[in-house]
Amino acid sequence: MLGHATLRKVQGDEVVWSDNETDRDLLNFQGVADTVAEFILQANGAPISVGVSGAWGVGKSTMIQLTRAALEEKRHADDPTEFVFVEFNAWLYQGYDDARAALLDVIAAKLEAIAEERKSGTDKVKEFMRRVRWLRLAKLVALPAAAVALGIPPVGLGGEIAEVVRDVRDGAADGEQIESVGSALAAAGAGLLKPGLEMSPPKEIQALRDSFEETLEAIGVTLVVLIDDLDRCLPETAISTLEAIRLLLFLQNTAFVIAADDEMIKRAVKKHFGGLDDDELVTNYFDKLIQVPIKVPALGIQEVRAYMMMLFIDDSTELDIASKNTLRTAIAAGLRGSWKGVRVDGAFVSQVDDQLPAALVTRLETAERLAPLMTGATHIVGNPRLIKRFLNALSIRMSIARAQGVDVDEAVLAKLLLFERVVEAPVFVELATKVNEDPDGRPTFLGPWEAAVAAGAELELPKGWDTAFARDWLGLEPELAGIDLRGALYVGREQAPLVTGSDKLSAAAVELLTALTEYPREAPRMKDDLAALPSVEQGFILDRLLAIARPIQSWGSPPILDACLTMASIDPAWGQKLARFLVERPQTQISASVVPKIAGQEWSSSVFGVWKQAEGIKAPVKNAIAERSGSGNLAK
Structure with missing residues (x-):
């Protein structure tokens, strides 16, 4: 991410540096990366898990890439060990796929390609892929029960079920799976599947682990899984990814290198277990996954x-x-x-x-x-x-x-x-x-x-x-x-405008602008004072608020939105300006929590109309809009 600057030209002679990860060391991390690589090499096929911890942006991605490069460099030519690397970024799947199933699919696809290339272990890979598919089905067929309870038609099962049905038809699934599939499909079709029904009993999980271990042995490789960007994930995605790791952890010929912010993991665990207050239990969850903890060195x-x-x-x-x-x-x-x-x-x-x-x-x-x-x-x-x-x-x-x-x-x-x-x-x-x-x-x-x-x-x-x-x-x-x-x-009118001549704000306007930027949640209390300002000053203040809001990366309910909504409630023209601003936000930044926040505004229907048709808007956002529309809670 940070070790090397990928350059992109902009106006004039200037450039911007992107956040692409690299295997070149610009942060003096090489010594630590070499140490991690030695741990993996000395394991000699024994299972090992390494945790690379540090806050957002400190260089965990760089550390992972340097570790990979060090492993490839340090392996001797006469060493029979062959490393196969799988890089998994849970953040890319967030909102589109279950992270646990996605990780297993990525690993299975990589092993399938290696098996075909080496002409060995293909049968074992196919068995492992069937068990991965089974695990995905076990999760999916549990959805109709919750859907029925909420009055939502169950959808999205066809493709996954079809895969398993083909395995059954071709005689690829075992007897227990056939029986379980029949029961699961019948229950799902009838909408009678109970939430408490356990579709993945311990023996099925153990069979998956055994199959994975046998696959690696048959192909003759050591799998190194590099997990990155857990920092950026929502708690449920982070936990889902860690649960997938747990399924395959501590098996022969495996090494996991997991980059994560300790504090983020603690918050995710607390939320996952319903506000767990015991810090020791929260810490133990991650510690049990990690054998070798590595802290990204602080920069002096x-x-x-x-x-x-x-x-x-x-x-x-x-x-x-x-x-x-x-x-x-x-x-x-x-x-x-x-x-x-x-x-x-x-x-x-x-x-x-x-x-x-x-x-x-x-x-x-x-x-x-x-x-x-x-x-x-x-x-x-x-x-x-x-x-x-x-x-x-x-x-x-x-x-x-x-x-x-x-x-x-x-x-x-x-x-x-x-x-x-x-x-x-x-x-x-x-x-x-x-x-x-x-x-x-x-x-x-x-x-x-x-x-x-x-x-x-x-x-x-x-x-x-x-x-x-x-x-x-x-x-x-x-x-x-x-x-x-x-x-x-x-040239830097982001935090404060250049105010000169006829553009100069009155003392009252400056005071209100300062208060809005410092305490945006208190904006509704300032509405009357803001409404008393001349229209020119109101427009200037709204422009300033939107300039502050523009760098925000997640549009759920940021504090500055309260200030913008207060301005929008004063004059329809300001509402339309805010509507245009929201429509212009990158679609991947829009979260479902923004929907109830703006739903009561007269201009919200135009924003929702655009979002409903946009391909980049996530399903939870569209569902939230549909819910509001169905209940009549949207402004007409």
């Missing part, structure tokens, strides 16, 4: 600085591929020696190549200045994905500046963007307001503070500014008090 200032420098090196259009590879190799080697006091910085890079382009040297200096704050700043704390997103935002803003002819220094823009990303919204709004009020667009009020920090003097800062980050930020070059920031604010 050295690693963050080197990571940013390598991203900038990758971005350079003036360096050839060979020069980039030389620099990356040297930086990685330097990081491995950092425990001995090796400092990987701009001077280090210049020693490797003393003919670096001037533009790249400037960006490496930016990386040096930002690294300490990026490591310790709240909301970033050295998280590689957040660092990459920060650099993407910086890159895009520089591109906008070039496209619109705005003269902005990248170092100034980077410092301002960092402040915007870390501090509370009202503090950034205060800075923007001061810039707007100054005739030259300079935040002159920062001057005494910057001077005091530079001199190491005691400094009392007002509320909101009195933080360790703000003090460190004030000492970051360049000093901003004498710089016109209007251009930088203009």
Whole structure:
């Protein structure tokens, strides 16, 4: 995910870095990945499970890919062990398939392809696939009972049942399966299947495990299953995936490498077991799946600085591929020696190549200045994905500046963007307001503070500014008090607008805008005050709220929606603007919980009309719309 930056050109000379995983180490993880690979190699076919834990965005995907590369590299040519890798991303199946059945299907399909390629074990693979299909059927035929109870016609069984029926017809299923299929189909067809009926008794599960183990032995391979992106999954999907792993765990010739956020797993387990409060039991659930726990190493200032420098090196259009590879190799080697006091910085890079382009040297200096704050700043704390997103935002803003002819220094823009990303919204709004009020667009009020920090003097800062980050930020070059920031604010109108001349908001409007961004859930209480504002100011406030809402990745019931709905209730024109905004959201981001939230609005029918016809809208969302429509709860 984060080890290597895949680049995509945008306007001008700027690029954005994607979150693709890689087997190249830009985060100094190679030593840990080598250790994980050694554990798997030394198991020598004995079952092993490795848990790679860490918060969202810290580099778990990179660790998995580095482990895979290390396994392939470390296996000796005369070693008879052949690894077969299966990569499973549960998040891709969320909302479309049962994660447990999907994982088993992916494994079965991989083994089938290997068996056909090696001309061995094909019969065993077919038996395993039949048992996987049986397990899927056992889950599916239990659906009609719940459907009947809810008054919903049972659908979706045809394909799966047909597969098993064909096995029965061809004589491929055993006697017990034939009897069970007959009973299950009869019960399902009659809508009489009891929820308590157990379709997968322990002996059927054991038979599946035995079949899986025999399949691997017959083919002659060790299966390495790499599980990723559990962080992104809903609790039920995460648990379903872990349950599938449990079915195949601790069998000969298997290795599981599972990347997951411990805290996310704990929350999923608590929800799955109905709000379980016993932390020890919650922790034990995951611990029982994992033999070897590995924590993704935290990044220090050295690693963050080197990571940013390598991203900038990758971005350079003036360096050839060979020069980039030389620099990356040297930086990685330097990081491995950092425990001995090796400092990987701009001077280090210049020693490797003393003919670096001037533009790249400037960006490496930016990386040096930002690294300490990026490591310790709240909301970033050295998280590689957040660092990459920060650099993407910086890159895009520089591109906008070039496209619109705005003269902005990248170092100034980077410092301002960092402040915007870390501090509370009202503090950034205060800075923007001061810039707007100054005739030259300079935040002159920062001057005494910057001077005091530079001199190491005691400094009392007002509320909101009195933080360790703000003090460190004030000492970051360049000093901003004498710089016109209007251009930088203009190309970065996300947290606060550039308000000048006739666009300037009244004091009442500024106060309401600040309150809405800080406490969006309290928006209904502000409705009367908002309605009293001139229409121009109302429109400006709604535009600002939508700008804040635009980066949101999941549209269920985010707090900012309450503020937007309050504005929409004041004027039909604002409602139509919000409707257009919701329709423009990526369809995969829409969740069912947004339906009751907006259902009472006059404009909601137009939004629901689009969503009902859209292929990318998930079934739960469409079902929620149909329910509301059927009960007459939608605004006409």
